[in-house]
Amino acid sequence: xxxxxxxxxxxxxxxxxxxxxxxxxxxxxxxxxxxxxxxxxxxxxxxxxxxxxxxxxxxxxxxxxxxxxxxxxxxxxxxxxxxxxxxxxxxxxxxxxxxxxxxxxxxxxxxxxxxxxxxxxxxxxxxxxxxxxxxxxxxxxxxxxxxxxxxxxxxxxxxxxxxxxxxxxxxxxxxxxxxxxxxxxxxxxxxxxxxxxxxxxxxxxxxxxxxxxxxxxxxxxxxxxxxxxxxxxxxxxxxxxxxxxxxxxxxxxxxxxxxxxxxxxxxxxxxxxxxxxxxxxxxxxxxxxxxxxxxxxxxxxxxxxxxxxxxxxxxxxxxxxxxxxxxxxxxxxxxxxxxxxxxxxxxxxxxxxxxxxxxxxxxxxxxxxxxxxxxxxxxxxxxxxxxxxxxxxxxxxxxxxxxxxxxxxxxxxxxxxxxxxxxxxxxxxxxxxxxxxxxxxxxxxxxxxxxxxxxxxxxxxxxxxxxxxxxxxxxxxxxxxxxxxxxxxxxxxxxxxxxxxxx
Amino acid sequence: xxxxxxxxxxxxxxxxxxxxxxxxxxxxxxxxxxxxxxxxxxxxxxxxxxxxxxxxxxxxxxxxxxxxxxxxxxxxxxxxxxxxxxxxxxxxxxxxxxxxxxxxxxxxxxxxxxxxxxxxxxxxxxxxxxxxxxxxxxxxxxxxxxxxxxxxxxxxxxxxxxxxxxxxxxxxxxxxxxxxxxxxxxxxxxxxxxxxxxxxxxxxxxxxxxxxxxxxxxxxxxxxxxxxxxxxxxxxxxxxxxxxxxxxxxxxxxxxxxxxxxxxxxxxxxxxxxxxxxxxxxxxxxxxxxxxxxxxxxxxxxxxxxxxxxxxxxxxxxxxxxxxxxxxxxxxxxxxxxxxxxxxxxxxx
Numbered sequence: 001x002x003x004x005x006x007x008x009x010x011x012x013x014x015x016x017x018x019x020x021x022x023x024x025x026x027x028x029x030x031x032x033x034x035x036x037x038x039x040x041x042x043x044x045x046x047x048x049x050x051x052x053x054x055x056x057x058x059x060x061x062x063x064x065x066x067x068x069x070x071x072x073x074x075x076x077x078x079x080x081x082x083x084x085x086x087x088x089x090x091x092x093x094x095x096x097x098x099x100x101x102x103x104x105x106x107x108x109x110x111x112x113x114x115x116x117x118x119x120x121x122x123x124x125x126x127x128x129x130x131x132x133x134x135x136x137x138x139x140x141x142x143x144x145x146x147x148x149x150x151x152x153x154x155x156x157x158x159x160x161x162x163x164x165x166x167x168x169x170x171x172x173x174x175x176x177x178x179x180x181x182x183x184x185x186x187x188x189x190x191x192x193x194x195x196x197x198x199x200x201x202x203x204x205x206x207x208x209x210x211x212x213x214x215x216x217x218x219x220x221x222x223x224x225x226x227x228x229x230x231x232x233x234x235x236x237x238x239x240x241x242x243x244x245x246x247x248x249x250x251x252x253x254x255x256x257x258x259x260x261x262x263x264x265x266x267x268x269x270x271x272x273x274x275x276x277x278x279x280x281x282x283x284x285x286x287x288x289x290x291x292x293x294x295x296x297x298x299x300x301x302x303x304x305x306x307x308x309x310x311x312x313x314x315x316x317x318x319x320x321x322x323x324x325x326x327x328x329x330x331x332x333x334x335x336x337x338x339x340x341x342x343x344x345x346x347x348x349x350x351x352x353x354x355x356x357x358x359x360x361x362x363x364x365x366x367x368x369x370x371x372x373x374x375x376x377x378x379x380x381x382x383x384x385x386x387x388x389x390x391x392x393x394x395x396x397x398x399x400x401x402x403x404x405x406x407x408x409x410x411x412x413x414x415x416x417x418x419x420x421x422x423x424x425x426x427x428x429x430x431x432x433x434x435x436x437x438x439x440x441x442x443x444x445x446x447x448x449x450x451x452x453x454x455x456x457x458x459x460x461x462x463x464x465x466x467x468x469x470x471x472x473x474x475x476x477x478x479x480x481x482x483x484x485x486x487x488x489x490x491x492x493x494x495x496x497x498x499x500x501x502x503x
Numbered sequence: 504x505x506x507x508x509x510x511x512x513x514x515x516x517x518x519x520x521x522x523x524x525x526x527x528x529x530x531x532x533x534x535x536x537x538x539x540x541x542x543x544x545x546x547x548x549x550x551x552x553x554x555x556x557x558x559x560x561x562x563x564x565x566x567x568x569x570x571x572x573x574x575x576x577x578x579x580x581x582x583x584x585x586x587x588x589x590x591x592x593x594x595x596x597x598x599x600x601x602x603x604x605x606x607x608x609x610x611x612x613x614x615x616x617x618x619x620x621x622x623x624x625x626x627x628x629x630x631x632x633x634x635x636x637x638x639x640x641x642x643x644x645x646x647x648x649x650x651x652x653x654x655x656x657x658x659x660x661x662x663x664x665x666x667x668x669x670x671x672x673x674x675x676x677x678x679x680x681x682x683x684x685x686x687x688x689x690x691x692x693x694x695x696x697x698x699x700x701x702x703x704x705x706x707x708x709x710x711x712x713x714x715x716x717x718x719x720x721x722x723x724x725x726x727x728x729x730x731x732x733x734x735x736x737x738x739x740x741x742x743x744x745x746x747x748x749x750x751x752x753x754x755x756x757x758x759x760x761x762x763x764x765x766x767x768x769x770x771x772x773x774x775x776x777x778x779x780x781x782x783x784x785x786x787x788x789x790x791x792x793x794x795x796x797x798x799x800x801x802x803x804x805x806x807x808x809x810x811x812x813x814x815x816x817x818x819x820x821x822x823x824x825x826x827x828x829x830x831x832x833x834x835x836x837x838x839x840x841x842x843x844x845x846x847x848x849x850x851x852x
Contacts, residue, residue, distance in 0.1 A: 012517065012655045012675050014629060033678070035671035040660050 008044070010077030011036075017078070017086035018108065018117050022100055024058030025118035026087055030076060032115065045071045056118045059088075060095035069093075088120050096120045098169060101135055104128035123168035124157055126219065134216050141216060145205035146198055152220035156227065163230055171233070174264060175226035179218040181260040190250035191221065224248055225261060232265055266439040278452040279437040280459070283494070284484050287465055292497035293487035294470035294480060310340040311483070314419065315474050321419035327370050329362045330354060334419050341427065343412040348401035353408075353416075357399065364392040365420060373423040374446075374478060375453045375460065382424065383446040389425060390446075393417055422476035431489035432482060449478075514608070515636050517656050523608070524615050524633075528560050531773055539775075551812060554773050558808040562771045563609060564764055566797060568747045572606040573613060575745060576718055580614065580683055583716045589741060590710065592717040594689065596724040597747030600798030603720040606747065607685045610718065611635055614683050631655065631679035634715070638691040643698045644705035648672055651709065655679070669705070673712040682715045689721030694729060703734055749795035752787070761795070762786050768804050776817040785821060792829065794836045799829050 013033040015026070031041040042049060042063075049063035061068075069090055073080040084090040101121035107128060108117045119125070127134050132143040132150050143149045160168055186192045198217040215222070224247045231246065243261070244251040255262050284290050301308040317340065318326075318333030326333070330353050335345045345353070353361065367388035372378050382389045397413035400406070408416075411429050418427045428445050432438070438445060453460055463477040472480060487493045512518035531553045534542075542550060563569070572595055583590040595603045611633040618632050636650045645665040651672040652659045659668055686706065693699035710717045719742070724730075730739040750764065751757040762783055769782040782789075782804070793799035806827035807819045816823065828834070 009516075009518070009656045009658075012631060012657060013678050034657060035674040036658065040658065043660075044658055 008071060008074040011075050014077055016111050016113055017083070018103060018111065018113065018119070019086050020119045020122070021087055021103075022057060022059040022096070022118045022120055023072075023087055023089045024054060025056040025116070026076075027072070028056045029113070029115060029117070041075070044075060056116060057100040059100065059120055061089065061093055097166070098123065101125055102140075104131055104133050104135060106131040106133065123165050123172055124153070124160070126215075127153055129154060134213070136215065137213060139208070139213060141202060141206050141213070143202075143216070145201045146216070149216065149219050152223050156223040159227060160230065167230055167233065168226070171226040171229040172222070174229055175222045176215065178225050178260040178264060179222045180214065182221075183214055183218055187256075187259060188251065194249070221247075221249055228261075229264070262439050266441065266443070278448055280452075281435065281488065284435075284488055285459075285462065287462055287469070288501055289497055290462070290466045290484050291469040292500055293493065294466055294472055294483050296493060296497065297483045297487050298470065298472055311342075311486075312340075314338075314340045315422065315476075315479065320422075320474075322370060322422060324370070327420065328365045329358065330365075330416070330420070334416060337419050338412060338415045341415050341429075343415055345408065345412060345416075346405070348405060349399055349408050352399045352401055353396065357395070361392065361395060364388045364395065368392070368421055368424065370421070372421075373476075374426070374450050379424055379450060383450065389417065389421070393425075418479070418482075422479055424478075426478040427482040429486075432485045435485040435489050453477075515650070516654055517631065520611075520633065520635050520654070524612050528557060530771075531557050533773055533775055535775075555809050555812050557773060558805050558812070562768060562801065562805070563605060564767045564797075566602060566764065567760070568602055568745070569606045569609055572718075572745055573610050575743065576607075576610040576683070576716070577614065579716045579718075579743075584682070587714075588711065590714075590716060592710065592719065592742045594724050594729075594742045594744045595718065595720040595747060596722070596744060598749065598796075599722055600796040601747035601749060602797045603722075603747050604687055605797075606745075607687060607718055607720045608635065611683055611685050629679070631676065631681050633683045633685065634676065634681050635685040635687070637688040638686060638702070638721075640691050641693075641696075641698065642691055642702040644669075644701050647702050647705050647709070651676070665705075669709070669712070673709065676713045676715070681713060684710075684713060684715045684717045686717060686719045687721070689719040689724055689729065691721070692729065694732065694734065700734065703729075703738075707734075707737070750790070750797065752790045752795060758786070761790055764797070764800070765789060765804075768801070772804075772808055772819070774808060774811055774817045774819065777811070777819055782819055785824065788821060788824070791840070792824065792837060794840075803827055803829060 011030060011034045015029045015033050017026075027041055027045070028038055030036075031038045034041075038054065042054065046065040046068045047054075047063050048065075049058070053062065069080055069084075072090070073083050076083060080090065089095070098121045100118045103117040103119045107130065108114075126136055127143060127150060129150050132147075134140050134143055134149075182188060182191060183195055195217045202217065228243065228246050243255075243265075284293075297309055298312045299308060300306055307313060314337050315321075317337045318331065321327075321331075321334045321337060332350075332354060335350050335353065338345065365388075368382055369378070372382065374383075381387050384390060393410070393413050396416055397408050397410045399408045414425070414428045417425045425446065426449055428442070433442060460477065463480050466484070467473065467475060467477065467480045470480075472483075475483070487497075512522070514520055514523055531550070534550070539547065539550070572593070575593055579591055579593060595606055597603055615627075615632045618630075619627050634651065634654050636654050639646050639650065645668065648665055648668040649659055652668055655672065655675050657668075657671050657675050663671075692703050692706070694703055706717075721729075725744070729735055750761045752761055765783055765786050769777075769779060772782075789800060789803065793803060803824060804819070807823045810823055810826060811817055811819055829837075
């Protein structure tokens with residue numbers, strides 16, 4: 001549509017500029033202030049957007065002619081750079097990436113602006129700090145009854161001042177989901193109690209109970225979780241014990257594996273291919289203590305003279321699963337060996353491993369060299385998700401002979417693989433997971449342990465020392481670590497070792 | 504960008520009125536003869552041009568009529584400030600060339616400047632204290648509303664009807680706190696026609712809607728039927744009348760007033776060889792030429808001043824004044840008066 005030919009004059013009633021206002025809101029205010037209909041003003045500005053798609057929240061350049069920005073500036077009676085400094089669309093000419101937000105009514109009224117003002121919201125715009133007013137949603141309760149909300153927002157703004165907006169937006173969305181689940185399912189009683197208290201205080205201060213929003217009462221915790229997620233994005237290896245400290249509110253140091261936050265952090269690690277530090281308890285880094293644990297594991301029961309733990313024979317049965325003559329196939333001895341670690345492989349499952357799928361499994365085993373240890377550079381490709389070790393673990397764990405049967409499962413499959421390649425693939429079970437504070441599901445265990453061993457040479461030396469002192473030369477270092485953790489998970493054993501230790 | 508140049512906006516627009524209000528014509532300094540010789544050709548031309556430009560402008564003299572209009576208008580604005588209805592107004596009437604437009608525009612300008620002085624320039628940025636418009640010929644209600652919109656700068660769409668425009672104008676002017684509306688050329692309203700009567704009603708309606716004092720100016724408003732009939736009675740009930748007249752030259756007091764006017768105009772002249780009092784001695788001639796009309800007098804003196812600059816004489820003499828032609832009305836009156844005098848002279852001989 002051609003621009004109107006008549007000369008443009010500044011409209012008689014100027015409107016004040018509000019920072020980050022949407023162009024739709026600004027033009028609507030300009031039209032109303034000058035008693036114009038919005039379509040008339042759009043025509044004057046050479047904008048052909050139809051009235052339906054043009055609302056105060058509109059913040060794009062659909063239907064704009066080339067001269068539209070200049071004409072808007074002429075109608076508003078302000079230089080274009082001055083307008084562009086307040087209206088982001090005129091500066092960038094790109095639509096908003098975030099949802100629009102109604103500006104704080106007290107702030108706009110203080111500037112003598114009446115009526116609704118819509119802003120291009122930033123990620124951190126949840127509330128008006130000056131007037132303690134919640135800004136998101138239809139109900140915008142006053143937060144005077146909950147001063148901690150504005151306090152937390154102030155701290156959050158200060159701490160995330162240098163974080164890009166899009167990172168904050170993403171983290172807030174994810175954190176909101178997590179705190180929402182915590183609230184809905186009552187994951188953490190202390191938190192739930194805190195939120196109920198806020199709910200009571202807010203409801204008492206508001207005339208309408210529906211104005212009490214879940215987002216409001218969980219806001220400080222949401223911000224804390226968001227900051228943790230931002231930190232996790234940058235350094236994925238945050239240890240579980242640090243999480244509680246970083247959150248700054250009551251949060252278990254050993255959270256449930258299905259806790260939404262734990263779940264999210266695991267996904268984050270997987271998505272980024274990052275590593276999570278192995279959180280080995282400090283007590284296990286004490287060589288004497290660790291040696292004691294391994295010795296007790298291997299030592300026979302003094303009363304009977306027989307093995308105290310069947311697992312002590314895991315490597316010894318049949319001379320080991322990694323003997324060259326049987327290294328590339330699963331044998332009945334391997335199946336028997338894993339039962340030493342308190343798992344069972346039922347008959348049909350055994351048939352599949354030994355017979356029906358033997359060729360497929362052997363083919364994968366063949367691709368995993370014997371001489372590789374987990375710290376070696378070659379190990380990285382073997383344990384990667386498309387590597388032969390990973391494929392073999394998946395193939396074994398999903399063996400499900402009949403519809404009614406359970407599959408072998410990840411723990412048993414892992415132990416079977418640890419029997420075949422004890423230096424490359426570690427044993428993993430629930431006790432190890434709990435001791436090391438691993439998430440659930442834990443799909444990065446191999447990778448994380450490898451990184452730990454590569455980066456922490458001290459740990460490797462400690463394990464070697466423990467192995468030598470415990471006279472466990474037949475065991476791999478990985479297995480030594482597994483035995484240490486497993487024994488440590490039993491309080492009685494840990495206590496016994498503590499008592500045995502010289503003062 | 505398609506924006507209007509402020510220089511081209513007439514007085515009946517916000518921009519034009521702003522320019523008129525802000526205008527403070529600087530008086531060019533008179534260089535002595537020697538100083539002029541020191542100037543180069545270009546500088547000399549620029550100097551002459553600036554002086555001619557200065558004399559082209561209307562030099563406003565605070566005549567008794569202007570003083571009266573200002574005093575009355577100012578009083579009405581103050582009186583109407585808290586009136587919610589039936590605000591009082593004023594009609595400035597009189598023959599053509601008697602200074603009606605000058606009187607009302609000076610009232611408006613002074614009012615706006617006073618407001619700026621009182622509130623400060625920042626405080627009046629969002630205000631439009633004065634509205635000035637002229638009634639178009641054969642005015643209809645819609646045309647009148649459009650004139651208001653044109654002054655304020657409210658864009659009018661071709662499909663907008665009279666009510667839309669009127670509402671928009673009233674809202675905007677109320678928002679801008681207009682408190683003085685000057686309506687010139689009121690004689691263009693012909694109450695004898697249906698459209699004229701409707702336009703008169705529209706003007707009255709606007710005066711009710713816009714919380715401002717309305718000052719009208721027009722030629723012989725009393726004789727144009729503006730105060731006749733029911734509508735006229737209502738108008739007459741609310742509007743005071745100030746009549747602008749030609750300056751008389753009969754009594755000594757009247758002559759003194761006329762001479763004071765000429766002296767003021769003479770003082771404003773910037774001619775190098777013009778001696779003060781030279782023009783004052785021609786007061787009888789000037790009255791005879793202009794018939795006491797201030798508009799004609801101003802035109803005559805300004806024309807003569809420009810003529811004196813152009814021909815290099817740099818002074819106004821009777822010869823210079825003779826060379827300046829006046830408006831038809833003044834010339835006709837002069838011819839008629841001369842003929843009457845000749846006839847009188849012939850009959851007495």
